[in-house]
Amino acid sequence: MLAKVILDFGSARMRATTVAIPDPGPLERFLPESAPGCAFVRRGDGFVALGEVARFETDTLEAADVWWDEISDHIDHDSEMPGEFGTGPLAVGSFTFDPDRSEDLSVLIVPEVIVGRRGELSWMTRLGPAHRSTALPPVAEPTRRPGGLEVLGGSMGEGVWTDIVAEVVELIRRGEVHKVVLARDLLVRSDAPFDLRHLFGRLLAGYPMTWAYLVDGLVGATPELLLRRQGGLVTSRVLAGTVWKDAEGTDPLAKAAELARSQKDISEHEFAVESVASALAPYCQAMNVPEAPSVLKLPNVMHLATDITGVVCQEAGALTLAAALHPSAAVCGTPSHLALDIISELESLDRGRYAGPVGWVDTQGDGEWAIALRGGQVRATAPSEIQLFAGAGIVADSSPEAELAETAAKFVPMLQALGLD
């Protein structure tokens, strides 16, 4: 196990060394069960991170941004691949959806060892005494599937949730707000502490097109990227508008066509695109917002998707951009301050880190922050329980029963990972 060294960054300088390594194979096999570390992987690209040289528990992205800036200034980086995206020292984090209304804290972790891969390039970064060793961390013990699973239900029953949806539809029809995203949860208990690596591995295998994340007990596989900042460019993948496999097994192509024509889904999507584009605009010199969405096909659902790209002003780092973009209309609603109030008043759920930004930032301010969807949280105080979350955007012509079915479809990746499908 790696030692935990919390350094006094106020006085000490920190050395980071990045070396090129041969392809390390599946990254997740380096995660030990006792201290699973962090991971962020899509289509085999990304990293796993072990050990912690520093940890910042906070409630806001802004505070984390200031803290990481300070730490970045104290790191001297010696790299065999300077400037390659994603390589080098970084901070991995997970933020609550609404810090004012959550018992959970946000966290930013500076890992001690990072093993990563992007395309043909593989690397290892170590923080601490300089050494150019290419010896990888040991391959960890095999993962353990959960046993004795019991689905305990959610904070509110399905009937209560659909009543809340109906109430929100009324508010929208009265013109008080345009769109509100409502979520519900599902608590699952096992007869032993969860091996988060097992869930992570199942998500990687079943949902390779998503960003699979594992940070401090939060695990999931999200299709939605709040932002990627890479050099001078920022990209955001906005999703809103969903169809799912129905019991009759309708042809997926027919479903995709239905989604692309659905006025309800298109207007829901437009709110989400508009919220991201207007939040990014002050930080960008130029921006490209495609006029019409495409259809993103996942094994459990299909979404309307728009990729927004911008030329970003140099001083705005990934955490600054995440603070500007969160919460987007895709997970909150429009206008967002009203939607946030309605969520806190009616949803009856502490979302914790669900629907908050999850991802990483490097010392140059580049990074990737996804939206923590299609996941669950295991808390240190209850290691044998996982709380799953799923939500759906409510607009004027939403039907409570259909929204309930949509959230059920969004629970599927985690239920499959648990072996409960």
Ligand SMILES: C=C(O[C@@H]1C=C(C(=O)O)C=C[C@H]1O)C(=O)O
């Ligand atoms: C809120 C969730 O998903 C979001 C809501 C969507 C919708 O309402 O159509 C689609 C994708 C996500 O932006 C979730 O997965 O929990």
